[in-house]
Amino acid sequence: MFRILEAQAPAKQNATATISTLCGRLQSATLLEDRRAAILGLRSFAKEWPASVASGGLRNLIKCLDKDIEDVDTTKITLETLLMLFNPDASSPEASEDIALWLADEFTQRQENITVLLDLLESYDFYSRLYALQLISAISTARPDRTQECVATSPVGVSRLVAVLDDKREAVRSEGLLLLTSLTLSSAELQKVVAYENAFDRIFSIIDAEGSLTHGGIPVQDCLSLLANLLRLNVSNQSLFRESGWMKKLAGLLSGYLKEQSSSDSIADWARPQQDKNVWGLLAVIRLFLLRGSVGTQVNQRYFWQTGLSMEVMEVAFHPSIELNIKSEAFATAADLIRGNPQSQEAFAQLSVPSPRNQVPPLQINGHHNGAAAPRENVISALLEVALMTTSLQAFDVRLACCECIKAYMQGHSAIRLFFLRRAIEGHTSNEDEPDNILTILIQNHDRYGGDPYRVWIAAVLLFHLLYEDFEAKNIAMQVHEGDAENGEEVVTCIQALASNLVTAEQNMEDERISVAYLTILCSWLYEDHDAVNDFLGEGSTIQSIVQLVTQTNQSRTLSLGLCAVLLGIVYEFSTKDSPVPRDTIHRIITTRLGRERYIDRITKLREHTMIRDYEVLPQDLSSSQAGTTPEVYFDSTFVEFIKDNFSRMIRAIDRAPGLEVPVIANGIQKGISRELVDSLKAQVDDRSQTVQKLESEMATLERKLGQEQADHRKAKDSAAIELNRIRNINEALQRNHEEDLQKLHKESQSRQHDLERQHESELRRLRDDMQKLKADSEASLARVRERDDAEIQDHKSTISRLRAELEKSSKEHVQDLQTAHEDYTNKLSGLESRLQRAQDRCADAESRATRLHEEAESKEKARKTTQTELDDLLMVLGDLEEKRSKDKKRLRTLGELSSDGEDNEEGVSEDGEGGSGLEEEV
Secondary structure, three states: OHHHHHHHOOOOOOHHHHHHHHHHHHHHOOOHHHHHHHHHHHHHHHOOOHHHHHHHHHHHHHHHHHHOOOOHHHHHHHHHHHHHHHOOOOOOOOOOHHHHHHHHHHHHOOHHHHHHHHHHHHOOOHHHHHHHHHHHHHHHHHOHHHHHHHHHHOOOHHHHHHHHHHOOOHHHHHHHHHHHHHHOOOOHHHHHHHHOOOHHHHHHHHHHHOOHHHHOOHHHHHHHHHHHHHHOOOHHHHHHHHHOOOHHHHHHHHHHHHHHHHOOOOOOHHHHHHHHHHHHHHHHHHHHOOOOOOOOHHHHHHHHHHHOHHHHHHHHHHOOOOOHHHHHHHHHHHHHHHOOOHHHHHHHOOOEEEOOOOOOOHHHHOOOOOOOOOOEEEHHHHHHHHHHHOOOHHHHHHHHHHHHHHHHHHOOOHHHHHHHHHHHHHHHHOOOOOOOOHHHHHHOOHHHHOOOHHHHHHHHHHHHHHHOOOHHHHHHHOOOEEOOHHHOOOOEEHHHHHHHHHHHHHHOOOOHHHHHHHHHHHHHHHOOOHHHHHHHHOOHHHHHHHHHHHOOOOHHHHHHHHHHHHHHHHHHHOOOOOOOOOHHHHHHHHHHHHOHHHHHHHHHHHHHOHHHHOOOOOOOOHHHOOOOOOOOOOOOHHHHHHHHHOHHHHHHHOOOOOOOOOOEEEOOEEEOOOHHHHHHHHHHHHHHHHHHHHHHHHHHHHHHHHHHHHHHHHHHHHHHHHHHHHHHHHHHHHHHHHHHHHHHHHHHHHHHHHHHHHHHHHHHHHHHHHHHHHHHHHHHHHHHHHHHHHHHHHHHHHHHHHHHHHHHHHOOOOHHHHHHHHHHHHHHHHHHHHHHHHHHHHHHHHHHHHHHHHHHHHHHOHHHHHHHHHHHHHHHHHHHHHHHHHHHHHHHHHHHHHOOOOOHHHHHHHHHHHHHHHHHHHO
């Protein structure tokens, strides 16, 4: 029976087929209940088979979010299914990191998908908001850049996300904080938009609601993380924060924290770690306003001082019941508050803080304040005490932070540095017991603190920053000496004492940090300072001892031996021939006892050491070492930059000749001899020598030429004397014959003059006769021309009269008669024109003859003016005739307009007829 039923049962479906069926139902379902049932089925497979569910139903699930957004239950199970796809079971056969990337791509490739999730935030339903936020967080984790772009592009996306911070339900609000923190981590645009959505107010409201720094839990920490994201490297948001008055809120949070610490009611031990995280986060937020080199740092420092936050930070740093890690962060924050700001540095020195002396460390009192008010002292003295007198290994970060705070107090303010240095010198020379005096520690008492090398190291770092690149401070420090000469004691200068302590520390194989500390001071002090180098060389055995140290082969002291080689290079580089140990002697000691190769090898190994090469990436705090061991901190950051910047110069120093000294400009005064000047002068001397040799050779050549010229001159002079005598004799003979020849020539000239006068008179008479004859001929010719012209004029008049009569007659006849008359008239006119032309030729001929006669008459006699006048009259008559002739032609052309335009011959006849009439009227 059971076998029959089993045989009739439908075949079992596998997971893939079931998922495919459910996806088909979800796609084709029209009723809300059917879609909800299909989604419930897919949810049951989402954890185990994420790839299959996503490939077949992801797009339909997203569509359901948009279509069924009003149905809370359907929306909830849809969001749960999508979240399961992002977080499948680790044991699932389809589990893979690529699934989350594929899902995120599907959401972010279309803006509408992210908009649907953002729209869900409008619903006040708990699960809709929570799951939507979680889903956006999952998408942002997989594809952060594209998610940020989609959220920023959405018109109300950022507003809805920020509004979630007002939700009173902690789960929703915390999820919103985490999502905003993730989105604003790297997007400056989102940071600005979120800040301008009143995010600062909402953040501080949450902090206050959660119990502030002391009692606040993880939500306060999340709020501080979001605040840090909004302010980090964002000048616009920092300005908005500052101008909105929120800096006072930061000071208020620290003040409330200090009141809680000073009260008798202390928080539970289990809550202290979270409290410390909150305070540390707030201090980190404050430091975001104080980044080095930022454009708004100076303004932010001034605002923090005005709000009293600086004092609150110092109170936190020196409070006896606060954890060490919070103290170190507070000291670092205080350093940022005053660094590079003269007004803040000067105000900082006036503060008074609880004295750190005889304070019980918090680790020994389990975080409880003993209630006794600690005495107060000046902040600088307190910082020196903490940095130099604390011996606890756990407080190492606090000591470094105090050292950093003192360095920030001195940075960029020469007056403060000089005051600090003079105060240290006065304390050292007064023989008073000042255990926190840096000079006393370095010169006298370093061997009393062998178990704490960082006491000497921190004192050396502070003195290094006092002297670094400050020649006035170096000169003041050089006045410090040990011993009384009046009592017969040997006087030892500060530099010599430091060098002696260095040699002692190396010979006794003390902690390498102590040797590095002394070498830090000596290298920076002697660099580019001839007086300091001479002071160092005043004790001749010191350089021998240091050379002996460098020749050692101790591989465990690479740093100190390398710095000793650098010190030798600096001493040689800036020594002079007048140094206590001359420059050439130093060069000989280094090259013979140490050797060039070993010298370069020591410096190269120092530069390649991980403490120098990787200084920027290595931790410079207590975390750099294992528990219970001395931290691996050897160098100050400024000194590391000094070594890296001058590495190549120190390598090349050994190759410079001892005769070449390096010039140094200290306070505007050059010390030493310039190598460039020496080379320039040497080149000039060589050029001058070559020029002198060239001039000497040229002078010898000129002397030879001068001798030759002198010989030639003497020979020419003798020849000239002989020639002069000969010319003198000839001249005397010529003078004797000159008078006779002169008289003869005078007579000849007079006779020739008389002959010329006679010839001139005869020629003049002949010309007068010719002129009279020509005048008579011209008058006769002119008369004949006038007679001919009169006859021709009369002839023309008669012809014109006749032609006029014919023209009047012909105007009444047929056109044929006009043509015949025109031809006759044309022939006659041609004849008249030829006759007129001949008359003009004769006139021109006569004119030319008259002109020629006139020119001959003018050249011979002024009497020809009369003839010329008559000729001019003749020309005027001819001109009048020409003018009349031209007018006759024009009138004939005017008469020709009466005839046809196409018949040129008739026009000619008309013109001639009219012209004749005009000419007759004129006559």
